[in-house]
Amino acid sequence: MKETEVINRVLQGDTEAFRLLVDRYQKPIIGFVNHMINDSHICEDIAQDVFFTAYKSLASFEADRSSFPTWLFTIAKNKSINVLKKKRPLSASQLPEKTDLHNPSDNLSERELFAELDKILETLPAEQKAAFVLAEFEELPYAEIAQIEGTKVGTIKSRISRAKEKIKSALENLDGDLL
Amino acid sequence: MKKQELYDAWKEKNRQVTTSESFVDNVMEQTHQYEQKKRETSFNMRWLVELISAHPTAQAALVAVGAMAGFIRVVFIILVILSKGDING
Numbered sequence: 001m002k003e004t005e006v007i008n009r010v011l012q013g014d015t016e017a018f019r020l021l022v023d024r025y026q027k028p029i030i031g032f033v034n035h036m037i038n039d040s041h042i043c044e045d046i047a048q049d050v051f052f053t054a055y056k057s058l059a060s061f062e063a064d065r066s067s068f069p070t071w072l073f074t075i076a077k078n079k080s081i082n083v084l085k086k087k088r089p090l091s092a093s094q095l096p097e098k099t100d101l102h103n104p105s106d107n108l109s110e111r112e113l114f115a116e117l118d119k120i121l122e123t124l125p126a127e128q129k130a131a132f133v134l135a136e137f138e139e140l141p142y143a144e145i146a147q148i149e150g151t152k153v154g155t156i157k158s159r160i161s162r163a164k165e166k167i168k169s170a171l172e173n174l175d176g177d178l179l
Numbered sequence: 180m181k182k183q184e185l186y187d188a189w190k191e192k193n194r195q196v197t198t199s200e201s202f203v204d205n206v207m208e209q210t211h212q213y214e215q216k217k218r219e220t221s222f223n224m225r226w227l228v229e230l231i232s233a234h235p236t237a238q239a240a241l242v243a244v245g246a247m248a249g250f251i252r253v254v255f256i257i258l259v260i261l262s263k264g265d266i267n268g
Contacts, residue, residue, distance in 0.1 A: 015214050018206075018210055019203060019207050026202055026203060027196045027198060028196075030196055030198050031193075031196035044198070044202060048206050048209065051206045052209050055213070110188070113189075114189050114192055118193075136193075137190060137193050168186065171186060172182065
């Protein structure tokens with residue numbers, strides 16, 4: 001069934017039809033929120049709130065302005081940023097550049113290396129992280145990401161490129177230590 | 180392992196998402212509760228409107244409450260004007 005048909009059914013009072021949309025987008029939304037806030041304990045609660053907010057404001061969704069997933073990701077991004085604002089920011093000493101990531105005497109397993117990369121992802125500024133996650137993990141086109149972020153495609157490209165640069169430079173440092 | 184392969188493997192790892200089996204049900208329960216609450220509120224309002232339109236005494240009471248509220252407001256405005264006059268004078 002087409003998404004617009006499902007949305008129309010929900011708007012006409014068939015609440016249960018909304019299940020199709022939740023089922024279809026639960027994984028990308030939970031994944032995105034999890035990468036944004038990096039807290040698996042609360043990410044499902046936030047994702048649930050994203051879908052509930054979408055349900056309540058479904059009448060304001062304009063299919064000719066954006067696709068349903070784009071709209072959903074926009075809600076998810078806003079909610080994640082609100083959560084991040086409430087969380088304590090990482091201190092300078094916790095940033096990966098300052099921590100002892102590259103110690104020649106330590107050999108990293110692949111799992112440990114991925115954990116280090118996850119840490120670096122966590123320290124990226126929220127907007128950079130959102131653009132990077134949407135492009136690299138969710139594989140959304142730049143134009144769609146720009147719509148979600150409410151900015152120009154050029155800005156998105158530069159955010160993603162800066163994020164990639166940081167991650168790849170960390171990878172360069174860490175890779176030498178890989179077992 | 181080459182750096183690009185490592186990077187791709189890390190991306191692939193992060194693409195894997197596990198969700199709890201009850202996630203969809205939890206969202207649906209929340210939406211059903213919301214709809215139920217909305218129906219109850221609209222039912223209460225409809226009940227009130229029907230009550231007022233069916234009973235002349237209820238209509239008279241509503242008019243009396245409105246008139247009383249209007250009167251109190253006028254008195255309050257007069258008091259405010261008079262108190263300002265006292266301060267200036």
